[in-house]
Amino acid sequence: MAPPSPLHRPALGPVPILPGAGYAFFPQWQPLRLIDNFRPRTPGNRDPGAHGAHAHHLDRRQNHEPIKRNPSTAPPQPERFVYIVDDDEAVRDSLRWLLEGSSFNVRTFHSAESFLNAYTPGHFAVLILDVRMGGMSGIELHDELLRQRYDLPLIFMTGHGDVGMAVARMKLGAVDFLEKPFDDKQLISTVENAFSQARVKQNDAQRREQRQELLARLTPREQQVLELIAAGRLNKQIAGDLNISIKTVEAHRANIMDKFEVRTMADLMRRFLGSSPD
Numbered sequence: 298m299a300p301p302s303p304l305h306r307p308a309l310g311p312v313p314i315l316p317g318a319g320y321a322f323f324p325q326w327q328p329l330r331l332i333d334n335f336r337p338r339t340p341g342n343r344d345p346g347a348h349g350a351h352a353h354h355l356d357r358r359q360n361h362e363p364i365k366r367n368p369s370t371a372p373p374q375p376e377r378f379v380y381i382v383d384d385d386e387a388v389r390d391s392l393r394w395l396l397e398g399s400s401f402n403v404r405t406f407h408s409a410e411s412f413l414n415a416y417t418p419g420h421f422a423v424l425i426l427d428v429r430m431g432g433m434s435g436i437e438l439h440d441e442l443l444r445q446r447y448d449l450p451l452i453f454m455t456g457h458g459d460v461g462m463a464v465a466r467m468k469l470g471a472v473d474f475l476e477k478p479f480d481d482k483q484l485i486s487t488v489e490n491a492f493s494q495a496r497v498k499q500n501d502a503q504r505r506e507q508r509q510e511l512l513a514r515l516t517p518r519e520q521q522v523l524e525l526i527a528a529g530r531l532n533k534q535i536a537g538d539l540n541i542s543i544k545t546v547e548a549h550r551a552n553i554m555d556k557f558e559v560r561t562m563a564d565l566m567r568r569f570l571g572s573s574p575d
Contacts, residue, residue: 377492378422381405382412382438383454384430392425392484399485409433409441418447421499423472423491428455428462436466443469448498450491454479511569514556522549526562527569 379401381392389405396403406412409426410433424442428435435453442449453466456477463474472491475484512520518539525535532550536543559565 376402376421378402378404378420379488380412380416380422380424380426382407382409382424382426382430382435384408384427388427388454395481395484396488399488401488409435409438412438413441416447418449421492421495423450423452423488423495425452425454425488428453429457436462439466439469439471450495450498452487452491508569511557515553519549519553519556522546523553523569526550526553527566 377400379396381389381396381403383389383392383405384407386407389407393403393405404415406415409430412426426435426438433441439451442451448470451471453463453471453474454477455474466474472494473487475487515523521539522535525538530538532543532546535546539546554560554562554565557565557568559568
């Protein structure tokens, strides 16, 4: 019998084996189609087998279907911390379970004093605290945070509705008041809203910082000229406002554009005004 051609592969055919054992299937030879997606096995390229979780991927490969990939192109979001201050352990544990189930990083504190001792500014965070607690109250904690200039979004919880107190605290920067008992969805929605407000404040602070960095490159006179340019004043008008010559205004304008590393007035305004808070 002639040896099989390399362009052939085994097919299954019945061949008798031991007496009484019936039939078994052993390789026979049939033509191999060149379009098959054939890959030789190597130690680093073994067939995982068509069972379990591998079966779906193996079937896709045999049918020549591309495996879809969805790489994430969105920038990573900062980790979101929620601080809970309440002297009721059951409330702390319940809120922690609920918020951790919504992917928040939760820290709990049994008193306002313990929170102040542990708090370190810098995290992207929201504070939830009870109004009435033993020792320092939630209102007193809020006042202390304001005194230390900690700009932390704050949600009050209270079992005693007090509209006047709620209005006064929200004027001082509190995000919301939740009256116990409150709905789980209401809490999650309020926390998400607090983080949205925190993100706006964070972006505004970054723009103010960028603005100061840009202005620090300029001399006091160049800053004056830039402010007038941004106000829509023409060179002749700026010269009259500052009691300088038009050529001096033009020189200042050129220096400003060099220091801001822009080539057109549109780019200058985009960079300068884009760094200003809305």
